[in-house]
Each structure stands twice: as structure tokens, then as C-alpha cells.
Amino acid sequence: MTDPLEPLEGRPFWIMDGAGNDFVIVDLRDGGTMTTDAARALGDRSGPYGCDQVIGLIEGPAMRIWNADGSEAGACGNAARCIASLLFDEEGGEILRFGSPSGELHASRASGQIEVDMGAPRLGWRDIPLSEAVDDTIALPLPPGLLQRHGLEPPAGVSMGNPHAVFFVTDAEATDLAAFGPTIENHALFPERCNVSVVSREDGGLRLRTWERGVGITRACGTAACATLVSAARRGLTGRSSAIRADGGTLHITWDEKTGHVLMAGPVQLRRKGVF
Numbered sequence: 001m002t003d004p005l006e007p008l009e010g011r012p013f014w015i016m017d018g019a020g021n022d023f024v025i026v027d028l029r030d031g032g033t034m035t036t037d038a039a040r041a042l043g044d045r046s047g048p049y050g051c052d053q054v055i056g057l058i059e060g061p062a063m064r065i066w067n068a069d070g071s072e073a074g075a076c077g078n079a080a081r082c083i084a085s086l087l088f089d090e091e092g093g094e095i096l097r098f099g100s101p102s103g104e105l106h107a108s109r110a111s112g113q114i115e116v117d118m119g120a121p122r123l124g125w126r127d128i129p130l131s132e133a134v135d136d137t138i139a140l141p142l143p144p145g146l147l148q149r150h151g152l153e154p155p156a157g158v159s160m161g162n163p164h165a166v167f168f169v170t171d172a173e174a175t176d177l178a179a180f181g182p183t184i185e186n187h188a189l190f191p192e193r194c195n196v197s198v199v200s201r202e203d204g205g206l207r208l209r210t211w212e213r214g215v216g217i218t219r220a221c222g223t224a225a226c227a228t229l230v231s232a233a234r235r236g237l238t239g240r241s242s243a244i245r246a247d248g249g250t251l252h253i254t255w256d257e258k259t260g261h262v263l264m265a266g267p268v269q270l271r272r273k274g275v276f
């Protein structure tokens with residue numbers, strides 16, 4: 001059997017995390033491709049690497065995103081902040097832009113935090129996407145029996161360049177997310193599957209836990225934090241800005257009233273760099 005990582009030989013990589021959401025970032029700026037098998041091998045936590053997402057830094061510069069199961073994603077907020085941090089280290093300055101599968105992203109840095117403008121949330125049923133017409137995506141029509149079984153209310157739906165279902169619960173920490181995450185992720189209402197979050201209020205902001213599409217439970221999900229703030233503001237539970245605490249750290253999310261864009265700020269960490 002051939003080694004799926006052989007085509008990456010000689011390429012630089014970085015292992016980074018954003019609020020605990022971890023990535024193997026591969027420098028593909030002078031060409032080279034990431035195969036699905038290579039992405040799976042890098043994502044496999046029982047192998048020599050292991051991460052939530054594999055990120056290709058490609059010519060542009062721009063980023064491509066693969067989940068640990070090898071599927072490609074349209075957005076990754078925490079990886080966007082890590083890519084911005086790498087580019088800031090290379091280029092200097094306080095503001096930069098780079099490409100992503102869902103469009104150009106703008107980033108800035110101040111006081112050790114990296115902020116990325118994640119663009120406007122998309123709230124129409126076709127945008128998320130859903131498999132059936134829904135008038136208002138603030139409460140998605142999942143089967144009542146399924147919701148009752150897990151003590152859930154209908155979730156809000158949001159696309160941040162990737163699909164999210166956000167459940168508001170009394171206590172996110174006490175909610176057995178692993179028991180229903182896979183069922184919701186793969187439910188027929190979501191033809192492209194979805195990321196599944198549970199959110200509750202706490203002193204100083206919101207508590208968030210996420211079951212990521214193509215990954216499972218993560219220590220943080222940046223686009224889920226954006227989807228959470230948008231959904232909480234739409235439901236009148238918060239204003240347009242909040243601290244959102246994930247297992248691995250806190251993100252600060254603002255839904256800018258003027259631009260309609262969602263801004264996400266938080267810590268990033270370089271754990272290791274090397275060459276394959």
C-alpha cells in the first residue's frame with residue numbers, strides 16, 4: 001500500500017490551534033495537491049499527526065479546508081485566524097486579506113488576538129442549505145419526536161459559508177451532544193449535512209459546544225460561534241456582540257450593524273512546525 005502522505009514530502013507544515021480547534025496547515029503555495037486520503041491520514045488522531053481540519057495554504061494566498069473525514073468545507077473561522085497569523089508573521093502589518101472557499105476574508109491583529117471578518121450570515125433556507133422550503137430559519141422543522149427524545153427545541157439555521165444548526169438549551173455543558181450530534185448532522189433536512197451546536201447563557205456571555213460536520217465534538221468552532229451570535233441576536237437573547245466560551249477558549253463575536261458582517265476575534269497558537 002502506498003503512503004498517502006508521500007506526495008507531500010518536502011512540504012512545510014504548521015500545527016496550530018485557534019481556541020483549541022486544531023489544524024495541520026500544509027504549504028501548497030508552489031503547487032502540489034492534497035488528496036482526500038492525505039487529508040484523512042493527517043486528520044487521524046491515531047496516526048502521527050491528528051487534527052480537526054487539514055488546511056491547504058495555496059497560491060493567492062488562499063485557504064482550502066478538509067475535515068478529518070476527508071470532506072471539504074466552505075468555511076473555517078478558527079483556521080482563518082491561524083492562516084492570518086502565519087501571513088502576518090511573514091508579511092508584517094496590521095491588516096491583510098486572503099482567499100477562502102466562501103470568498104475573500106479580511107483580518108486584523110491587535111493585543112495578541114487575530115480578528116477575521118467572516119462576511120454576512122446567510123439565513124435563507126436555500127443558502128444553508130435545507131432540503132425543504134422554510135419560511136423562517138430561526139426555528140427549523142425537525143421532527144418533534146426526535147427533538148423530544150433529546151429534550152430539544154427546534155434549532156436556528158445559519159450559513160456562515162458552511163451549514164449550522166444551533167440549539168438553545170438550559171445548560172450546554174450538561175447536554176449530551178454526542179448522543180444526537182451525528183443524527184442531526186446527517187438528518188435529511190440538511191442535504192450537505194451540518195455542524196450542530198448547543199448554546200446556553202452564562203455570566204458574561206454564551207457557553208457553546210459543537211459537534212462538527214466531518215469531525216465530531218471539537219474544542220471550539222469559529223463559524224459555530226458566529227452562527228450562535230447571529231441566532232441569539234435574532235431571538236433577542238443577546239445584543240449584537242458577545243463573548244462565546246467554547247471548551248478550548250473564548251471567542252468574541254460581533255454582528256456589525258452597518259455592514260451586516262460577523263467579526264470574530266480570539267487567540268491562536270503555533271504548536272509545532274516542520275517539513276514532511
Ligand SMILES: N[C@@H](CCC[C@H](N)C(=O)O)C(=O)O
Pocket residue numbers: 021052053065067072073074075076077078079162163195212213214215220221222223224
Ligand atoms: N472548525 C471550523 C469549521 C470547520 C468546517 C466544518 N466542520 C464544516 O464542515 O463546515 C471553524 O472554526 O469554523
